[in-house]
Amino acid sequence: MKILIAEDDPVSCEVLATVLTQLGHDVDVTRDGDAAAAQLLSSEAPPLAILDWMMPGRTGPEVCAQVRASGQPRMPYLILLTARGGAENIAGGLKSGADDYIVKPFDPDELEARVGVGIRMLRMQTALADQVEELQAALRQVKQLRGLLPICAWCKKVRDDRNYWQQVETYISAHTDAQFTHSMCPDCFEKTLQEM
Secondary structure, eight states, rough: OOEEEOOOOOOOOHHHHHHHHHHTTTEEEEEEHHHHHHHHSSOOOSSSSEESSSSSSSOOHHHHHHHHHOOOOOEEEEEEEEESSSHHHHHHHHTTTTTTEEEEOOOOHHHHHHHHHHHHHHHHHHHHHHHHHHHHHHHHTSOOOOOOOBOOTTOOEEEOOTTTOOHHHHHHHHHSOOOOOOOHHHHHHHHHHHEE
């Protein structure tokens, strides 16, 4: 998976990149928050990012907040990496829009586990989005008339898919969202008056 690292400390950045590369990930590195935000808001945004809290330009929480406010259809999974421990900082980081939080110095096994959680979440989100799209496409097809409609030239009934003949309004109501009200056209009204 492509992972963005936004870290201005060269040692932390090198360790992160090495561990993630050894795990088989494609790593892209940036050294400041502005560049990280630009990448995460682009059409080629990586699906997962590890952001340092304190870095030049925007901070990690500011990048998280900006990405969440963008309204992108598929949001990246954002992990904050910082020396700031404690419940207050963790809560603040998560409230800014981060999905997870790792305290420096990090343990490589913990990093692997947390990145694994992110990957599972991204896969579930993708599967759910695909299912929603399939359901919407199916719903559009269900409520749409397609092809030729066999209609009786005399009584104007329509033959359905099960080879039953029914009134046009019954068929259309079953296959679309259309609703019918009945009235009389001027020609039929005149014809009815003449027959009386």
